[in-house]
Amino acid sequence: MGRDRMTLLDRARNHEITEEIRCVAEAEGIDAEKLRRLVASGRVVIPGNICSRAAPVGIGECMRTRINANVGTSVDFADVGKEIEKARVAVRYGADAVMDLSTGGDPDAVLGGVLDAVSAPVGTVPIYRAVCSSTPLPDVTSDDLFNAVRSHAERGVDFMTVHAGVNRHVIDCLIESGRIMNVVSRGGALTIAWMLHHDCENPFYAEYDYLLEIAREYDVTLSLGDGMRPGCIADASDPAMFAEVVALGRLVRRARAAGVQCMVEGPGHVPMDDIEPGVRTMKQICDFAPLYLLGPLVTDIAPGYDHITGAIGGAIAGMYGADFLCMVTPAEHLALPTSDDIREGTIVTKIAAHAIDLVKPGVRERAFAQDRAMALARKHLDWDAQFECAINGERARSIHEARGSGSDACSMCGELCAIEVMKRALEGRE
Amino acid sequence: MGRDRMTLLDRARNHEITEEIRCVAEAEGIDAEKLRRLVASGRVVIPGNICSRAAPVGIGECMRTRINANVGTSVDFADVGKEIEKARVAVRYGADAVMDLSTGGDPDAVLGGVLDAVSAPVGTVPIYRAVCSSTPLPDVTSDDLFNAVRSHAERGVDFMTVHAGVNRHVIDCLIESGRIMNVVSRGGALTIAWMLHHDCENPFYAEYDYLLEIAREYDVTLSLGDGMRPGCIADASDPAMFAEVVALGRLVRRARAAGVQCMVEGPGHVPMDDIEPGVRTMKQICDFAPLYLLGPLVTDIAPGYDHITGAIGGAIAGMYGADFLCMVTPAEHLALPTSDDIREGTIVTKIAAHAIDLVKPGVRERAFAQDRAMALARKHLDWDAQFECAINGERARSIHEARGSGSDACSMCGELCAIEVMKRALEGRE
Numbered sequence: 001m002g003r004d005r006m007t008l009l010d011r012a013r014n015h016e017i018t019e020e021i022r023c024v025a026e027a028e029g030i031d032a033e034k035l036r037r038l039v040a041s042g043r044v045v046i047p048g049n050i051c052s053r054a055a056p057v058g059i060g061e062c063m064r065t066r067i068n069a070n071v072g073t074s075v076d077f078a079d080v081g082k083e084i085e086k087a088r089v090a091v092r093y094g095a096d097a098v099m100d101l102s103t104g105g106d107p108d109a110v111l112g113g114v115l116d117a118v119s120a121p122v123g124t125v126p127i128y129r130a131v132c133s134s135t136p137l138p139d140v141t142s143d144d145l146f147n148a149v150r151s152h153a154e155r156g157v158d159f160m161t162v163h164a165g166v167n168r169h170v171i172d173c174l175i176e177s178g179r180i181m182n183v184v185s186r187g188g189a190l191t192i193a194w195m196l197h198h199d200c201e202n203p204f205y206a207e208y209d210y211l212l213e214i215a216r217e218y219d220v221t222l223s224l225g226d227g228m229r230p231g232c233i234a235d236a237s238d239p240a241m242f243a244e245v246v247a248l249g250r251l252v253r254r255a256r257a258a259g260v261q262c263m264v265e266g267p268g269h270v271p272m273d274d275i276e277p278g279v280r281t282m283k284q285i286c287d288f289a290p291l292y293l294l295g296p297l298v299t300d301i302a303p304g305y306d307h308i309t310g311a312i313g314g315a316i317a318g319m320y321g322a323d324f325l326c327m328v329t330p331a332e333h334l335a336l337p338t339s340d341d342i343r344e345g346t347i348v349t350k351i352a353a354h355a356i357d358l359v360k361p362g363v364r365e366r367a368f369a370q371d372r373a374m375a376l377a378r379k380h381l382d383w384d385a386q387f388e389c390a391i392n393g394e395r396a397r398s399i400h401e402a403r404g405s406g407s408d409a410c411s412m413c414g415e416l417c418a419i420e421v422m423k424r425a426l427e428g429r430e
Numbered sequence: 431m432g433r434d435r436m437t438l439l440d441r442a443r444n445h446e447i448t449e450e451i452r453c454v455a456e457a458e459g460i461d462a463e464k465l466r467r468l469v470a471s472g473r474v475v476i477p478g479n480i481c482s483r484a485a486p487v488g489i490g491e492c493m494r495t496r497i498n499a500n501v502g503t504s505v506d507f508a509d510v511g512k513e514i515e516k517a518r519v520a521v522r523y524g525a526d527a528v529m530d531l532s533t534g535g536d537p538d539a540v541l542g543g544v545l546d547a548v549s550a551p552v553g554t555v556p557i558y559r560a561v562c563s564s565t566p567l568p569d570v571t572s573d574d575l576f577n578a579v580r581s582h583a584e585r586g587v588d589f590m591t592v593h594a595g596v597n598r599h600v601i602d603c604l605i606e607s608g609r610i611m612n613v614v615s616r617g618g619a620l621t622i623a624w625m626l627h628h629d630c631e632n633p634f635y636a637e638y639d640y641l642l643e644i645a646r647e648y649d650v651t652l653s654l655g656d657g658m659r660p661g662c663i664a665d666a667s668d669p670a671m672f673a674e675v676v677a678l679g680r681l682v683r684r685a686r687a688a689g690v691q692c693m694v695e696g697p698g699h700v701p702m703d704d705i706e707p708g709v710r711t712m713k714q715i716c717d718f719a720p721l722y723l724l725g726p727l728v729t730d731i732a733p734g735y736d737h738i739t740g741a742i743g744g745a746i747a748g749m750y751g752a753d754f755l756c757m758v759t760p761a762e763h764l765a766l767p768t769s770d771d772i773r774e775g776t777i778v779t780k781i782a783a784h785a786i787d788l789v790k791p792g793v794r795e796r797a798f799a800q801d802r803a804m805a806l807a808r809k810h811l812d813w814d815a816q817f818e819c820a821i822n823g824e825r826a827r828s829i830h831e832a833r834g835s836g837s838d839a840c841s842m843c844g845e846l847c848a849i850e851v852m853k854r855a856l857e858g859r860e
Binding site: 074076077131182184189193196235273298299311315319334336337347364368391392400404407410411414415416419424 | 561605613619664702735764768809833842846849
């Protein structure tokens with residue numbers, strides 16, 4: 001059952017510097033043997049299905065902070081072409097990975113299109129496939145769930161979110177918790193609904209070894225979903241969430257023992273001062289598996305701006321160990337995002353990721369070169385060089401040129417530009 | 431010289447609960463005697479010129495995090511009406527104070543218009559007035575500088591930024607520092623240029639007692655400017671900056687001794703992991719004077735998005751003690767902002783301020799009520815209530831309605847909405 005073929009994790013443990021490891025080490029500018037050890041320990045993952053067409057991307061310690069963009073149809077908006085276009089937009093503006101979360105129309109067509117359209121690793125949430133078929137949720141069987149995983153693995157999906165930590169004990173904690181929002185993870189809610197309807201344990205938890213077999217066979221990286229992520233500030237950091245983290249930590253160890261790479265997903269809506277303890281605890285309990293965060297959103301009251309509440313929380317989380325940020329768009333909580341929303345969400349998340357990289361051990365020196373280049377361009381009022389260094393140079397240029405100055409500086413200060421004033425004042429003194 | 435009239439600080443120390451203190455205590459929902467003690471200690475300021483028409487606003491410990499919007503003409507764009515309109519827009523979207531930084535056209539007309547247009551406290555940087563008159567900088571006298579302060583005080587300005595900490599010692603530290611960007615504070619650069627040209631000490635430092643006399647006479651709150659704020663990540667947290675902080679701490683104590691309220695301004699461009707130590711040090715050295723921050727911007731490479739880099743840095747700074755955030759707009763580093771830029775900058779800064787309030791001692795319980803109301807509205811999929819709770823309900827509604835769902839939920843999930851799925855699954859169990 002797939003035990004014949006060694007996974008990337010097996011090979012790294014076997015002291016082999018694989019092609020993927022060599023490629024990522026070169027892209028990150030770090031020593032390949034050091035990266036091999038990080039992969040072998042599970043602190044870095046390089047998602048890559050055996051059928052993958054993706055350029056390898058490293059996620060975890062000493063890697064630049066990576067960002068993921070979610071695309072996919074919903075029941076209300078099911079245009080296949082538009083979702084494939086969103087995946088292209090996300091990658092063009094800096095997404096390192098794309099998840100196809102399609103739940104409407106023809107999800108298989110979207111997944112195929114996304115896999116063809118981008119060279120970034122692609123992820124999915126297989127339970128969506130199971131419940132979006134014509135079968136109503138109560139009639140979905142445990143086999144259907146695993147078949148969805150297998151089907152996506154066969155298609156070449158590189159990483160998959162599976163809510164394997166949502167077990168009966170965690171649901172008991174949830175019911176006792178008195179949360180306002182209960183569960184806001186769609187995959188988590190579907191998993192729980194299935195469990196409660198059938199009055200049985202979560203198949204992904206109960207038959208986790210079977211899940212690992214499929215993952216091994218295709219060398220799929222598991223992303224252990226956080227079904228208990230808090231959906232509002234009031235629900236943050238409660239026992240239900242940490243009960244699931246404890247479960248996820250055990251699943252991490254079992255995945256690694258089976259030679260399967262895995263990441264752990266994190267919350268959600270979290271007030272700023274809970275982020276550091278939360279991230280440190282998740283990292284510790286889950287043996288420093290790469291941490292993949294949605295947000296955290298640092299307030300509930302900014303719909304329309306949740307790409308920003310997410311960037312604030314994500315940046316703080318990254319400072320304390322988050323490795324992989326899931327883009328949040330301005331449409332979060334409101335609607336399926338447009339391509340423009342995906343672009344803005346991607347750029348803003350990229351900004352948070354770069355701010356993290358400026359303080360991330362093993363990464364900061366490399367990240368800093370970009371800021372230094374921008375500082376020099378500014379010092380010389382070299383506008384083209386500034387746009388060249390910018391995360392979104394087009395945008396910067398259009399703002400600058402729409403309200404140009406009669407001076408070499410910008411129209412905020414004109415000839416009173418502090419840089420120019422100081423240049424004249426310090427002439428001959430420096 | 432103005433010693434006859436007691437300032438707000440004098441009166442608070444005299445155990446008087448003034449009308450301003452009563453009014454702010456009520457608005458903040460805290461005990462008036464507690465607020466009186468905070469004002470008396472200098473940990474809270476309530477800026478208010480004796481001729482002020484402003485509704486009093488408290489800034490500092492136990493106060494909600496306040497935000498300021500900068501408006502004002504430049505040499506390139508000098509339309510008086512547009513700047514007054516920007517002040518109105520800023521206040522409409524949540525600015526608690528407005529600074530008029532006009533340097534072009536008819537700055538007096540803008541200041542008069544802004545003072546008439548908004549009931550928020552108004553601040554200025556008087557050195558701009560002195561150097562924007564027809565007199566070239568070398569011919570500006572020390573008297574001209576103080577006259578600019580007096581002129582703004584007479585007009586009713588409530589708080590003023592004066593770069594009194596930029597003394598010869600600080601300039602020596604700057605010249606030794608080898609910074610890339612030197613000085614990016616416009617007022618700081620003008621002050622230094624004046625000092626170097628005349629080869630003499632900073633008049634606002636050398637004759638600080640005279641400055642305090644004028645401030646006392648009109649009960650103007652001083653905002654001690656950070657001329658050394660770093661202009662890029664590479665220049666952050668250097669000796670020049672901390673030399674100025676030490677100078678500002680001494681000036682804080684002298685202001686308080688003279689019965690003059692004061693705040694301290696802070697940087698600038700700062701990598702995330704320097705923010706906590708920087709803010710804690712500034713607070714400590716400056717005897718816990720309210721800290722007024724521009725940014726900090728957590729990376730240099732996002733022109734066009736610096737309202738966001740500033741919101742990330744401002745939110746972190748607020749978690750460690752910053753009290754007053756200066757809005758940054760998307761046009762920062764690029765152009766004089768438009769009204770739309772001011773609106774976006776204000777909203778995003780307001781989001782950061784609210785995220786801070788959710789973790790700020792003495793404030794968090796009050797701030798939390800808004801998030802709880804939003805969570806309840808979301809739980810019930812009550813869209814009108816959600817838009818009511820939102821920082822910008824118009825924006826949220828327009829995104830929601832532009833891509834509506836056939837279900838009660840939003841078009842992201844439709845009938846697979848986690849809230850709905852859980853509601854059905856948990857029926858009878860909670």
